[in-house]
Amino acid sequence: MPRRLSPTTLAHLLLLAVVFIWGATFVLVKDALQDASPLLFNLLRMALAFVALVIINHRQLRHINRRSIVSGLAVGLFLAAGYQLQTTGLARTTAAKSALITGLVVVFVPLFTLIPALRPVTTPRPRWTTAIGTILAFAGLLLLTTPAGTTWHNLFDSIGLGDLLSLGCAIAFAAHLLSLAHTSHKVPIAQLATLQIGAAALFMAITLPLDGTPHLSLTPRLVTALAITSLLATAAAFTIQSWAQRYLPPTHTAILLTLEPVFACLTSFLVLHERLGRRSLCGALLILAGIAFIELFPADIPIPTYPT
Numbered sequence: 001m002p003r004r005l006s007p008t009t010l011a012h013l014l015l016l017a018v019v020f021i022w023g024a025t026f027v028l029v030k031d032a033l034q035d036a037s038p039l040l041f042n043l044l045r046m047a048l049a050f051v052a053l054v055i056i057n058h059r060q061l062r063h064i065n066r067r068s069i070v071s072g073l074a075v076g077l078f079l080a081a082g083y084q085l086q087t088t089g090l091a092r093t094t095a096a097k098s099a100l101i102t103g104l105v106v107v108f109v110p111l112f113t114l115i116p117a118l119r120p121v122t123t124p125r126p127r128w129t130t131a132i133g134t135i136l137a138f139a140g141l142l143l144l145t146t147p148a149g150t151t152w153h154n155l156f157d158s159i160g161l162g163d164l165l166s167l168g169c170a171i172a173f174a175a176h177l178l179s180l181a182h183t184s185h186k187v188p189i190a191q192l193a194t195l196q197i198g199a200a201a202l203f204m205a206i207t208l209p210l211d212g213t214p215h216l217s218l219t220p221r222l223v224t225a226l227a228i229t230s231l232l233a234t235a236a237a238f239t240i241q242s243w244a245q246r247y248l249p250p251t252h253t254a255i256l257l258t259l260e261p262v263f264a265c266l267t268s269f270l271v272l273h274e275r276l277g278r279r280s281l282c283g284a285l286l287i288l289a290g291i292a293f294i295e296l297f298p299a300d301i302p303i304p305t306y307p308t
Contacts, residue, residue, distance in 0.1 A: 011244035016239045016259070018244075023263025024261065025225075026095040027271045029087060032225035035218075039088040039204065039211035041226070042100050046201040048230035053194040056239070060190035068191045071183040075192065078176035078200025083200065084207060085169035093162030095273045099264030100140075101166035107137045107290060108174035108186055118178055133293040140169075140286025148211070193238045232306045 005013070010151060033041060054061065090098045095141040102204060110130040216222075268274040282297065 008264060014240050015244040018240050019260050020263050021228070021233050021237065023047045023099065023260045024267045025229050026090065026264040028225045028228060029268045029274065030090055030095040030268070033087070033091050035222040037211050037214045038210050039089050041222075042080075042083050042087050042213040042217055043204040043208055044199065044226055045205055045234065046080075046103040046197060048226060049234035050194070050201050051200045052231055052235040053197055053238070056235070057190040057194050060188055061194060063193070064191060068077045068195060071187045071192060072195025073199045075179045075183060076196040077174060077194055077203055078172055078179055080200040080203035080207070082169050082172035084204065085165050085172055088211070089162045089165030089169060091162070093160055093166060093270035094262075095143075095272060096274050096284070097102050099261040099268075100284050101163060101262040102170050102173070103287060103291055104137055104141065104167070105177070107174040108171055108176055112174055112178055124172045129293065133290040135290070137287050137290030140283040140288075141288060143261060143283025143286065150154045154273045157260055172230045173180060197234065197238070200252075213295045261291075 029041070036044070086098065086102060107130075160167060180192075180196075182293075187195075261284075
């Protein structure tokens with residue numbers, strides 16, 4: 001009779017699968033954006049995920065109170081901003097670049113905790129390891145997003161709009177994580193997960209006109225991308241992540257999440273045939289080194305996880 005996996009081993013495996021799905025969705029979404037405008041795609045994805053979570057968590061949603069609603073709205077606002085910036089930026093840059101820049105969220109989170117008002121009560125003040133990781137990641141970001149011969153005078157002229165939007169996405173996701181850290185211990189997980197997705201869908205509906213006239217063509221690749229991103233990468237991923245973190249320390253979770261940009265780069269190379277030049281590859285390695293340095297040597301700072 002085969003030996004059953006321990007909860008800790010199963011949590012590692014399931015979270016690794018979630019990270020792979022998150023990394024692969026950069027390619028899926030990049031391809032699907034040929035058939036739908038970015039903000040409309042986000043709205044459909046989040047609405048489908050919300051419906052799925054309501055069906056799964058309907059019993060827990062019977063006891064919603066004012067605190068749950070306010071927390072869900074606050075967290076959902078930052079989540080919506082992150083997705084809106086990420087998808088809009090992805091339409092204007094490569095999947096590999098978008099994933100690597102989004103990965104900087106694990107750099108911004110400890111940086112923001114330098115501000116006492118933003119730092120959760122259970123999170124110590126960041127130390128020197130964060131500074132080194134940040135410098136490595138910032139140097140990599142400049143190499144990744146700027147062409148050879150760039151000077152300080154034309155630095156921002158050489159960085160593409162898609163890269164800047166992806167950077168804004170990383171900042172928004174960092175804010176989402178910090179707001180989640182402040183509210184997750186006050187609201188049941190099932191309620192918070194469902195309400196933040198619902199709030200994100202609401203904010204996405206409000207901001208839909210910012211993308212101009214939306215367009216939609218129901219092709220097989222679009223339907224496939226919506227199904228995977230809404231059901232697997234959002235509804236199921238949030239549920240699995242919440243369960244897995246009962247058995248995994250934050251450092252283990254964070255180290256697994258550093259693989260997301262790696263999976264994104266691999267899938268973008270295999271599926272979309274996107275290639276990084278020597279300069280961009282050096283930048284990508286520096287970003288990964290900066291992220292890994294913060295995660296492997298966190299100086300006792302529990303870094304939260306992030307959605308993609």
